[in-house]
Amino acid sequence: MRWMRYLAVILAAVFTFGCDNQGRPVQEFGLDKLSKGVSSEGDVRMVMGKPDTVREEEDGSRTLEYPKGPEGARTWMFSIGKDGVLRDYKQVLTEENFARIKQGMTQDEIRWMLGKPRTVVQYKLKNEEVWDWKYMADSTTPRLFNVHFDIGTRKVTRTSTSDATNY
Template sequence: MKRFLLLLCSVLAAIGLPACDYFNLQELKPGVSTAMDVRDRFGPPGMEWQNDDGSVTWEYSRQPEGTKCYMITIGPDNVLRSVDQVLNETGFARIQRGMTGNEVRRVLGKPASRQYFELSKETVWNWRIEPPPPSSDTTFFTVHFNSDGRVAKTSRNTEYRGG
């Protein structure tokens, strides 16, 4: 049964459904699991980030429909070091005025959407995030870039359902 569940989760993950992330994360153990274990459960990463210490961080964004982005760090020995879900208050606080788009992507992963506004000469990136309780309305963390491609500010917006 466990093998069937793992196979089902792998198939769902391959077509972009993060429903099995919970089960896959339970199977991964920092200091024990290998890079191959991570790839078997999550597939190829959306982006690979080389770190100064020889490790690599793999990005597994669940955007545009999901609300998670996992940054999974693999040591130079090919052993799992850490799994971090970065779309949270700690990640948002790391976004500072003056950062580039690459620096923001390195912290938060691939955004759900990117839009350019001609009149304001502003580019806006949105990440779908967990809404604050008790709401279930769709909520976004937004990074606003100026015409130089640098962070000007951040904000949040909510798409309220009529009712």
């Protein structure tokens, strides 16, 4: 009986640690410390670390890119206003975001939309370059989202998905 109480306490601690202040599962540890419209770029860097990429926008705002998770299964984009305040953040490796990719888009457009790809492979006989991102299809199933580009034009020709359990 005593060991069951210990087990219950341990499980409660584990589940509490993985939840935010409202009891919702944490998407990324540290996000609960950031507030849109309040937190500074310094706060974001303190919580998330050094960004993989920083994109400077013409209006003085910035986008910070953070590939996270095992082999980049999540990529977070943080929008920082020209005043240095956090405007928004989002996880970009989602089915909804993938559906926005259309034939004819450029490699730069895809790079800024999805972040740094996991791999880039050229198939010269097919005149094709394929970028892929590992993501979680239903929170538990690893998948690869692939964007196929024409090597000459560097524009999207198509997209595809594949099983990532063997990668």
